[in-house]
Amino acid sequence: MESRRRESTIRRTIGGEKGMTNIGELVLMCQPLVMLFTTAAEELPACQRVCGDVEIPYPFGIGPPHCSREGFNLTCNKTEDGRGYKPFVFNVEVINISLPLGQARIYNAISWQCNYKNLSYFDWHLNFINTPYRLSNTRNKFTAIGCQTLAYIGDPTNVNNRYQSGCVSMCQNNKSLTDGSCSGMGCCQTSIPAGLSYYNVSFDDNFDNSGVQSFNPCSFAVLLEEDQFEFQSTYVTTLDFYYKNRWPEGKAPVVLDWRIGDETCEEAQRNKKAYACISNHSHCVASPNGPGYLCNCSSGYRGNPYVLGADGCQDINECDDPRTCSESATCTNTPGNFSCSCPPGTHGNPQNGGTCYPNNKLSLTVKLVIGISISLVILLSFCLCIYMVHERRMLMRVKKRYFQQNGGWQLLHEIRSNQGLAFKIFTKEELEQATNKFDKSSVLGHGGYGTVYKGILTDNRTVAIKKSKMIDERLKKEFGKEMIILSQINHKNVVKLLGCCLEVEVPMLVYEFVSNGTLFQLIHEKSHRVPISLDLRLKVASESAGALAYLHSSASPPIIHGDVKPSNILLDDNYTAKVSDFGASMLVPMDETQCATLVQGTCGYLDPEVLQTYHLTDKSDVYSFGVVLLELLTGKKALYFEGSEDEKSLASTFISAMKENQLLQLLDSQIKNEEDMDVIQEVAELANQCLNFRGQERPSMDEVAEKLDRLRKFKLHPWVQHPEEIERLLEESLNYHETDTTRHYSLEKKAALDIESGR
Known part of the structure; x- marks a missing residue:
């Protein structure tokens, strides 16, 4: 503005004028190049410890370098206004120093802007960069006084984290001003951040203050100690804030936080x-x-x-204070402490305002009350002990009953009979400790019949623990026998059953932990989505088929999985497939004449023939595995939505595509461009045979596994095949008509421990 002029004659800065040395340089100049270590600065001569009426305790000091720690040197100078000698840190007056609080109070200059004919102003900044001092963010407030006044406070020196804030004070006339209120009407305050070592003040002269000049001659801004300020309306209408407050002219107190070094x-x-x-x-x-x-x-x-x-x-000799102990008590001072004791023949608590009472004044009523109270405490403690023993015995009885109901004695007998059997019966406490009492953070997944937890046993083995919700009561007696059968399954592509817990209402199963998630996550979840080559797909399919074939043909007795799907095929770190939940889907054979009243399984994978006959066969697993092959080929889910709200079955869509010779449209984009489309076509034809509506016309799992193994070997080593074998592999058409060998089982053989694996 044209009328704006700077009052340079009264401008005061710390390190702000041209040619002046900044704070960091002054600190270095005040310190010696080499400082000998001393145990106590006061023991050295020529150290001034008082300046005027202000004490200068070490680590502060006036005089030679050994009188203070680095950065704490002060000077004792005479004030400009004739108040005598005062300590100064650079050119700022120190009011007092507190060792316990780690604070020092100084006088800070008040910035101003006056609304005379020619706008004049005085702004100020403090610079304590590279010193032990910081402006206290808890004791100070940035304060602006005036009408139509906007004052800024900022620290432009910190390039990485520049700080700037402001405070606006508004009023239309002097009648709106209230003493003691600094809430924006003539007075405004705002906080500052922690760690501030520098600040400057400026005013925004774009505010239209023409309507307030008659009663508001000047505006003021200063960072000051909050507890030392109380707003008066005359601070707006006069110059009293600058000239007639209880501080030196043009000054206000501000609190500095000081510290030793920058170390912890x-x-x-x-x-x-x-x-x-x-x-x-x-x-x-x-x-x-x-x-x-x-x-x-x-x-x-x-x-x-x-x-x-x-x-x-x-x-501290606390006994010097007569209020430490009661009048009649004896006070004894000890290093760092004290004690109060009642005179002989009295008792009580003579410390902190307590009283000593004569021993013979204790009434019979008080003694009776004390005796009854002690007796009641003893009686309640005795009753509590009896109750705890009773509850513990009840818990032991409940555990014993559950253990017997779940076939525990039979299982123990089998384990003792088979000395080489690697199977353990866990206690409830062991599994609670392994899962942090089945904490939510240990959950691996939820299924329709329970929850799977990750646990760490005392021998540091990581396991998967299946906690079921229910089990058919008719199956409990045979549960132990079935556990022995399942524990003897030993196949590299079948998840190993390590043990169980039987002393709970519903038995819990303990399996080996497979760390790399499920085939479902690999194919469908974006968080696990990685490029899946045809080799990897054939590897997982071949290993899974081999595991199911083992369960159908080599296990004794044969085991039907009953719920084959990608979420029940686990993958380790090398992407080796491991079939899980085979024990949960069928635990024990029941009467062949019985029929299930509820079909169990997963929609999209369930054999349609089972829905008509209510009989589960090994060909039911073949159908479900055919759907898994489709997911590996297409990357789609068994039930999916595409462009509409109608749910689509992957199996029916695939069968239609095969009939119309449109397989290529369904294939996953990652394998569409594979050179060996003949192998993909063979896998698709195998899946089509597995999805045959009539179970007898489907291939067995042995045949499926053998076919996938041949295709995988051909894909991996096409150069070692003989021409005749290549022709046989690519042109072989399987016509499977298995009738007599098809194994039938009633669906009621399935146990209610069917848990959808969440791993």
């Missing part, structure tokens, strides 16, 4: 030569305003924790 207490204590807390009975505390530390005397001591000797931390 642990780091400082390792550097014994530079460690500041050298007094006996002193300790280190972290600085409340940024990095660094302070020293305090321990409880029961006072003095200067930064020095040794008589001025260091000394024991």
Whole structure:
């Protein structure tokens, strides 16, 4: 603005004028190049400890470098207004210093802007960069006084985290001003952030203040100690805030937080030569305003924790205060503490305002009350012990009953008879400890019949623990026998059953832990989505088929899975397939004449023939595995939505595509461009045969596994095949008509422990 002029004659800055040395340089100039370590600065001569009416405790000092720690040197100068000698940090007057709080109060200059004919102003900044001082964010507030006034406070020196804030004060006339209220009407206050070592003040002169010049001659802004300020309406209408407050003219108090260095207490204590807390009975505390530390005397001591000797931390004689103990009590001072004792023949608590009572004054009523109270406590404790013993015995009986109901005795007998059997009966406490009492953070997945938890046993083995919701009561007696059968399954592509817990209402199963998730996650979940080559798809399919073929043909007795799907095919770190949940879908054979009243399984994978006959066969697993092959080929789910709200069956869509010779449209884009489309066509034809509506016309799992194994070997090593074998592999058409060998089982053989694996 044309009328704007700077009052440079009264402008005062710290390190802000051209040619002046900044704070960091001044600190270095004030320190010696080499400083000898001393245990107590007061013991050295020529150290001034008082300036005017202000005490200068170490680590602060006036005089030679050994009188203060680095960065804490002060000067004792005469004030410009003739108030005598005062200590100064650079050109800023120090009011007082607090060792326990780690604070110092100084006088800060008030910035102003006056609304005379020619706009004049005076702005100020404090610069404590590279010094032990920071502006206290808990004791200070940035304060602006005036009407139509906008004052800014900021720190432009921190390039990475520049700070700027402001405070706006508005009023239309002097009648709206209220003494003691600084809420925006003539007065405004705002906080500052922690760690601030520099700030400057400026005014926004774009505010239209033409309507308030008649009663508001000047506006003021300053960072000041909040507790020392109380707004008066005359601060707006006169110049009293600058000239007639209780502080020196043009000044206001502000609080500095100081600290020793930038180290933590642990780091400082390792550097014994530079460690500041050298007094006996002193300790280190972290600085409340940024990095660094302070020293305090321990409880029961006072003095200067930064020095040794008589001025260091000394024991407080609490007995000098007559209020420490009651009048009749005896006070005994001890190092760092004290004790109060009643005179002989009396009792009570004579400390902290207590009283001593004569022993013979204890009435019979009081004694009776005390006796009854003690008796009641003893009686209640005895009853509580009896109750706890009773509850423990009840719990043991419940565990024993569950153990017997779940076939535990039979299982124990089988384990003792088979000494080489690697199968363990776990206690409930062992599994609770392994899963942190079945905490939610240990959950691997949820299924229709229960939850799967990840557990770590005492021998550091990681396992999967299946906690079921229900089980058919008719199956409990045979549960132990079935566990022995399942534990003897030993196939690299079948998840190993390690043990079970029978002392709960519904038995829990303990399996080996497979770490790399499920085939469902690999194919369908984006978080697990990785490029899946045809080789990997054939590998997983071949290994899964081999595991199911083993269960159907080599297990004794044969086991039908009953719920084959990608979420029940687990993958380890090498993407080796491991079939899971085979024990949960069928635990024990029942009467062949019985029929299930509820079809169990998963929609999209369930054999349509089972829905008509209610009989589960090994060909039911073949159908479900055919759907798994489709998911590996197409990357689609068994039931999916595409462009409409209608649910589509992958199996029916695939069968239609095969009839119309449109297989290529269904294939996953990752394998569409595979050179060996003949192998893909063979897998598709195998899947089509597995999905035959008539179970007898489907291939057996042995034949499916053999076919996939041949295709996988051909894909991996096409150069080692003989021409005749290649022709046989690519042109072979399987016509499977298995009638007599098809195994039938009633669906009621399935146990209610069917858990959809979440791994």
